[in-house]
Amino acid sequence: MEIDRAIKGSEDTRLKTKYDNAIYVIQRALALYKFEEVAFSFNGGKDSTVLLHLLRAGYYLHKKKPDSSSGTPKNCDEKFPLRTIYFESPSAFPEINSFTYEAAETYGLQIEVIRLDFKSGLESLIKEKPTAAIFLGTRIGDPNAVGQEQFSPSSPGWPPFMRVNPILDWSYRDVWAFLLTCQVPYCSLYDQGYTSIGSTYDTVPNALLCIDDSSSSKENFKPAYKLIDGRLERAGRAKKCYPSASGDGPVISNGLTGVDSHQTGTLTASIISVGDEILFGIVEDQVGPSLCKKLHSIGWAVSRTAVVRNDIDSVAEEVERQKSSADMVFLFGGVGSLHSDVSMAGIAKAFGVRTAPDEEFEEYLRHLTGDQCTGDRNEMAQLPEGITELLHHEMLPVPLIKCQNVIILSATNVDELDKQWDCLIGSESSSSQLKLMAPFLSKHLSTALADVKIAQFVSQLCLEFPDIRIGCYRKSRMGPQIVSFVGKDHARMELAVKALRQKFHPEAFSDINCG
Numbered sequence: 001m002e003i004d005r006a007i008k009g010s011e012d013t014r015l016k017t018k019y020d021n022a023i024y025v026i027q028r029a030l031a032l033y034k035f036e037e038v039a040f041s042f043n044g045g046k047d048s049t050v051l052l053h054l055l056r057a058g059y060y061l062h063k064k065k066p067d068s069s070s071g072t073p074k075n076c077d078e079k080f081p082l083r084t085i086y087f088e089s090p091s092a093f094p095e096i097n098s099f100t101y102e103a104a105e106t107y108g109l110q111i112e113v114i115r116l117d118f119k120s121g122l123e124s125l126i127k128e129k130p131t132a133a134i135f136l137g138t139r140i141g142d143p144n145a146v147g148q149e150q151f152s153p154s155s156p157g158w159p160p161f162m163r164v165n166p167i168l169d170w171s172y173r174d175v176w177a178f179l180l181t182c183q184v185p186y187c188s189l190y191d192q193g194y195t196s197i198g199s200t201y202d203t204v205p206n207a208l209l210c211i212d213d214s215s216s217s218k219e220n221f222k223p224a225y226k227l228i229d230g231r232l233e234r235a236g237r238a239k240k241c242y243p244s245a246s247g248d249g250p251v252i253s254n255g256l257t258g259v260d261s262h263q264t265g266t267l268t269a270s271i272i273s274v275g276d277e278i279l280f281g282i283v284e285d286q287v288g289p290s291l292c293k294k295l296h297s298i299g300w301a302v303s304r305t306a307v308v309r310n311d312i313d314s315v316a317e318e319v320e321r322q323k324s325s326a327d328m329v330f331l332f333g334g335v336g337s338l339h340s341d342v343s344m345a346g347i348a349k350a351f352g353v354r355t356a357p358d359e360e361f362e363e364y365l366r367h368l369t370g371d372q373c374t375g376d377r378n379e380m381a382q383l384p385e386g387i388t389e390l391l392h393h394e395m396l397p398v399p400l401i402k403c404q405n406v407i408i409l410s411a412t413n414v415d416e417l418d419k420q421w422d423c424l425i426g427s428e429s430s431s432s433q434l435k436l437m438a439p440f441l442s443k444h445l446s447t448a449l450a451d452v453k454i455a456q457f458v459s460q461l462c463l464e465f466p467d468i469r470i471g472c473y474r475k476s477r478m479g480p481q482i483v484s485f486v487g488k489d490h491a492r493m494e495l496a497v498k499a500l501r502q503k504f505h506p507e508a509f510s511d512i513n514c515g
């Protein structure tokens, strides 16, 4: 079988794994459902063209299996009589129509053309012929893929059937690697810069493939497989854009959004460090305190810091609590591809979404590590689905990740934090959004006076200066008491300090520097 041979002969290990997994899904579906009750939803698009050839290969391999009763291979010819449904619309591109019909003819598909909308068409199809399962070329990243698995029952309100999605976890790159490796024909529009094809009303060539050629009066485009960032495959779909997590179209922004409503006042952050080793006392967390200082320096109040175990539920519980009480949550630790790296899964759980491969992030990781991952996918590229934004910066080899109002830092020490912080607030596009406000100022006074002597006055001062955080602490039980004043208004702070000093002997309090 030429498809199977082409993949087996290729050196692309990732493609081979994707192929094997898709074939596995197809074979399970063919074993689960009667062949005459299975249909293939084919529309001549690139994804369904990939699926066509996977189905041909899967069918061939399924039939070729030794017949358990006779022990001999079943007879197998290369005709492919799978029921194939095509929803033909008057606004389809003529190139798509002709490619669909030609492919059906070439491969012997039993095509059934439906000229109704999807739902009504499927209702009448199922009434006419029992249809238990339908193969679709849906991929993660398609707007309708959210929440789907490889086997997903049709949605409530839709006629009942199983949606089988063998290429759900394929990336744009995988699709093109397959079509080019197998050298199968595909719709000619993809060679004219179209990267995802809807109707003639909503689809144009992808501007990212436009060739800058001033000598030509006509716009020219590179072929679809030249698109580098697969997340932008829908950039040519005028009305239905790829929904970015911020909901503002295909532009991947550095968007630290969600805080714009707070034009004034103080924004609050909370910090979650994930690490059993901190809780065991093996490692001392230095990132958290350093982050507190950095946040104060841009005027953010830190409302809570927490250390949680490397455990999905512990992360999920803490994120769930913090994401609604703080304006921004910063999380570090538990990020990577080891068994203990559960932060992403915990965040996904807190937001009630699953994790799914993020094609763009995977691409960054591949540049960094090469093809070193051993499993069928890089676990580090599994990110919470539908809520993830990548925060890019030229100084970062891999972007930071933001899930709604949770920013995930990959820093494991203070130097790395310094770098990531500079990138977070230093880039033009983000600075306007991770609001930089008047920094917190602080003043610290040391005194040998006993607690009981100052207690009443300090309480009184707190009432008089509600805008200044006045706290007392000591570095040792027998050592001096330190009174701290933290606020944004320098004059008010000085007033509070003066008010305290006036109540006691002039030498009772001395200024100290607490860095």
Ligand SMILES: Cc1cc2nc3c(=O)[nH]c(=O)nc-3n(C[C@H](O)[C@H](O)[C@H](O)COP(=O)(O)O)c2cc1C
Residues within 6 Å of the ligand: 041, 118, 122, 134, 136, 142, 143, 144, 153, 154, 155, 158, 163, 198, 240
């Ligand atoms: C065979 C088939 C089954 C579908 N089943 C469902 C379904 O169960 N639930 C649903 O919301 N949409 C279903 N749809 C509609 C798709 O989710 C989606 O709207 C359609 O593929 C159009 O994609 P586009 O908006 O990218 O052009 C189905 C479509 C097809 C062709």
Ligand SMILES: Nc1ncnc2c1ncn2[C@@H]1O[C@H](COP(=O)(O)OP(=O)(O)OP(=O)(O)O)[C@@H](O)[C@H]1O
Residues within 6 Å of the ligand: 041, 042, 043, 044, 045, 046, 047, 048, 049, 085, 086, 087, 088, 135, 136, 137, 138, 139, 142, 195, 196, 197, 198
């Ligand atoms: N008009 C249609 N008739 C039959 N199946 C369809 C139709 N439109 C969509 N589908 C099914 O939904 C899947 C996803 O559609 P989608 O448009 O995302 O992919 P595609 O058309 O294969 O490729 P592209 O993203 O390049 O347009 C298709 O692969 C196909 O299985």
Ligand SMILES: [Mg+2]
Residues within 6 Å of the ligand: 043, 045, 196, 197, 198
């Ligand atoms: Mg399409």
